[in-house]
Amino acid sequence: xxxxxxxxxxxxxxxxxxxxxxxxxxxxxxxxxxxxxxxxxxxxxxxxxxxxxxxxxxxxxxxxxxxxxxxxxxxxxxxxxxxxxxxxxxxxxxxxxxxxxxxxxxxxxxxxxxxxxxxxxxxxxxxxxxxxxxxxxxxxxxxxxxxxxxxxxxxxxxxxxxxxxxxxxxxxxxxxxxxxxxxxxxxxxxxxxxxxxxxxxxxxxxxxxxxxxxxxxxxxxxxxxxxxxxxxxxxxxxxxxxxxxxxxxxxxxxxxxxxxxxxxxxxxxxxxxxxxxxxxxxxxxxxxxxxxxxxxxxxxxxxxxxxxxx
Numbered sequence: 001x002x003x004x005x006x007x008x009x010x011x012x013x014x015x016x017x018x019x020x021x022x023x024x025x026x027x028x029x030x031x032x033x034x035x036x037x038x039x040x041x042x043x044x045x046x047x048x049x050x051x052x053x054x055x056x057x058x059x060x061x062x063x064x065x066x067x068x069x070x071x072x073x074x075x076x077x078x079x080x081x082x083x084x085x086x087x088x089x090x091x092x093x094x095x096x097x098x099x100x101x102x103x104x105x106x107x108x109x110x111x112x113x114x115x116x117x118x119x120x121x122x123x124x125x126x127x128x129x130x131x132x133x134x135x136x137x138x139x140x141x142x143x144x145x146x147x148x149x150x151x152x153x154x155x156x157x158x159x160x161x162x163x164x165x166x167x168x169x170x171x172x173x174x175x176x177x178x179x180x181x182x183x184x185x186x187x188x189x190x191x192x193x194x195x196x197x198x199x200x201x202x203x204x205x206x207x208x209x210x211x212x213x214x215x216x217x218x219x220x221x222x223x224x225x226x227x228x229x230x231x232x233x234x235x236x237x238x239x240x241x242x243x244x245x246x247x248x249x250x251x252x253x254x255x256x257x258x259x260x261x262x263x264x265x266x267x268x269x270x271x272x273x274x275x276x277x278x279x280x281x282x283x284x285x286x287x288x289x290x291x292x293x294x295x296x297x298x299x300x301x302x303x304x305x306x307x308x309x310x
Contacts, residue, residue, distance in 0.1 A: 135187030
């Protein structure tokens with residue numbers, strides 16, 4: 001059995017996430033204490049009780065999900081669950097690096113809060129858009145975006161799984177791409193309720209600002225490798241991680257390829273750690289023979305540990 005950890009990205013948050021872990025496990029509470037002190041924010045209270053409007057503010061959401069995911073990971077590690085690789089979806093890549101001891105928690109939460117702010121500030125509200133294109137082959141989505149790009153910036157942003165690709169860019173161009181995709185046979189083209197068009201050229205300015213923050217922070221070589229979003233390659237050294245994280249913010253996210261890369265390397269067990277089951281659903285569509293587990297509360301924790309014989 002070859003185990004990889006997976007960490008969710010923005011959109012998986014909900015009020016009450018990690019509540020049982022904060023209340024039961026001292027090591028989980030400690031993660032929240034460290035993160036909250038670094039941010040000057042009662043992050044445990046925000047995750048457990050909301051309000052949802054405050055939790056959903058990008059600058060809070062990103063550190064909240066990262067902290068919740070690491071807080072859920074700690075008791076699992078204490079019970080002997082170990083991985084030899086990890087990956088994270090967008091923001092989750094920062095969690096994966098933290099899990100592999102590349103970032104200290106206080107640095108990770110400070111960094112992703114700024115990442116959220118920079119992404120929000122890069123594009124004024126209402127200018128950008130993201131949309132999910134369902135039931136269409138990769139090359140056809142790419143062709144559709146090229147055609148629609150006559151109307152402005154639009155390109156694939158997330159290659160999530162076979163038949164599920166998210167596009168991003170300027171509102172008019174994305175709407176044109178949605179229209180073309182439906183005409184070309186896409187099952188659905190759904191606008192997403194996100195406040196910024198992530199993983200496209202409109203995030204270049206955010207990437208430049210983020211690169212300056214990354215220079216200030218210590219990144220250590222990883223205890224185990226991650227598979228990165230921007231290239232779907234195994235990375236382990238600090239010198240590889242910095243440019244990868246800068247590229248990630250404005251380049252497409254190759255999630256399907258990342259899982260395929262791990263499966264080809266013999267990874268047959270994927271454990272999603274953190275709020276929600278979005279990644280578990282995607283993995284089941286990508287690596288159909290893999291064992292897919294998730295941990296977000298006590299029930300799923302006990303089920304996962306039992307399934308792995310721990």
